[in-house]
Amino acid sequence: MREVEVKALLVDPMNNGPVLLLKDNQTEKVVPVWIGQPEATAIAMQLQHKEFPRPLTHDLLRTFLKVMNGELDMVVIDSIQDTTYYATLFVRDKEGQVHEIDARPSDSIAMALRTGSPIYVADEVFEASAIDLPDTTEEGVVTNPAERKKFEDFVKDQMHISDFKRFI
Amino acid sequence: MREVEVKALLVDPMNNGPVLLLKDNQTEKVVPVWIGQPEATAIAMQLQHKEFPRPLTHDLLRTFLKVMNGELDMVVIDSIQDTTYYATLFVRDKEGQVHEIDARPSDSIAMALRTGSPIYVADEVFEASAIDLPDTTEEGVVTNPAERKKFEDFVKDQMHISDFKRFI
Numbered sequence: 001m002r003e004v005e006v007k008a009l010l011v012d013p014m015n016n017g018p019v020l021l022l023k024d025n026q027t028e029k030v031v032p033v034w035i036g037q038p039e040a041t042a043i044a045m046q047l048q049h050k051e052f053p054r055p056l057t058h059d060l061l062r063t064f065l066k067v068m069n070g071e072l073d074m075v076v077i078d079s080i081q082d083t084t085y086y087a088t089l090f091v092r093d094k095e096g097q098v099h100e101i102d103a104r105p106s107d108s109i110a111m112a113l114r115t116g117s118p119i120y121v122a123d124e125v126f127e128a129s130a131i132d133l134p135d136t137t138e139e140g141v142v143t144n145p146a147e148r149k150k151f152e153d154f155v156k157d158q159m160h161i162s163d164f165k166r167f168i
Numbered sequence: 169m170r171e172v173e174v175k176a177l178l179v180d181p182m183n184n185g186p187v188l189l190l191k192d193n194q195t196e197k198v199v200p201v202w203i204g205q206p207e208a209t210a211i212a213m214q215l216q217h218k219e220f221p222r223p224l225t226h227d228l229l230r231t232f233l234k235v236m237n238g239e240l241d242m243v244v245i246d247s248i249q250d251t252t253y254y255a256t257l258f259v260r261d262k263e264g265q266v267h268e269i270d271a272r273p274s275d276s277i278a279m280a281l282r283t284g285s286p287i288y289v290a291d292e293v294f295e296a297s298a299i300d301l302p303d304t305t306e307e308g309v310v311t312n313p314a315e316r317k318k319f320e321d322f323v324k325d326q327m328h329i330s331d332f333k334r335f336i
Contacts (some may be wrong), residue, residue, distance in 0.1 A: 064232050102234065
């Protein structure tokens with residue numbers, strides 16, 4: 001299991017499909033995770049330290065946890081089946097009991113960013129899905145030709161890396 | 169304060185803006201509440217008793233509440249400022265203490281439908297915003313000309329009632 005951080009939140013302009021790049025702290029590799037638009041918004045707002053005038057759904061989740069005296073110990077992206085990642089939230093109640101809650105990585109990360117909780121990726125998931133971090137310009141376009149080819153091969157028909165834009 | 173139920177979830181095809189009609193149990197009036205697309209999806213899934221293969225954000229909220237032994241006593245839409253409605257979730261923790269949590273009506277209703285909790289609208293909100301329930305066909309189109317005119321006047325430029333479709 002290794003700790004990761006949110007390195008970038010990019011969007012494929014062809015289908016507006018947001019993708020998170022989760023960077024390993026020990027290597028230069030990243031795990032790409034495709035997520036939904038609402039969760040991307042929730043993550044982008046937090047990364048930018050912005051707030052909507054009204055609480056978003058993940059803000060409400062954080063408030064629930066707070067009023068119930070719970071804590072989010074950590075988030076673990078623990079398996080991948082086909083192209084779907086699975087995550088577990090480790091939630092500690094006020095008596096200290098830890099509950100493992102099945103969740104999507106997008107919701108898990110939106111929460112972890114709000115509570116300052118660490119994000120981990122299981123070794124087998126990392127090994128199955130991590131790619132070399134593409135060199136990106138400020139606009140998020142991959143510039144190293146060899147890396148770009150490799151990244152393009154990886155994403156195949158799923159997105160158009162030449163059109164990549166930095167989402168946030 | 170009066171209890172309401174979700175009478176319909178409609179969408180304006182001009183801007184894909186979903187609107188909830190909350191019906192008073194005592195009269196034929198409804199309170200229209202414009203909501204976001206993700207929350208509309210969360211509400212539609214619950215009204216249709218459907219489940220995504222993976223938990224949606226509001227399913228995660230329900231699970232949080234469950235593992236923390238909390239209960240959602242009720243939801244109250246308690247004020248309207250300009251065109252924004254404000255709601256409060258009354259959450260009871262395992263010691264019986266009730267916490268009032270500020271939330272959007274859309275999140276509140278998506279939660280109430282999942283926990284079977286009652287939804288209330290404050291009298292002053294009801295009086296300020298309730299309209300006669302438009303006659304609708306199965307497709308959700310208003311058919312009574314007088315009511316249609318009244319409803320069209322109400323919604324003004326916000327949506328095109330003649331194009332109304334039932335969202336669910």
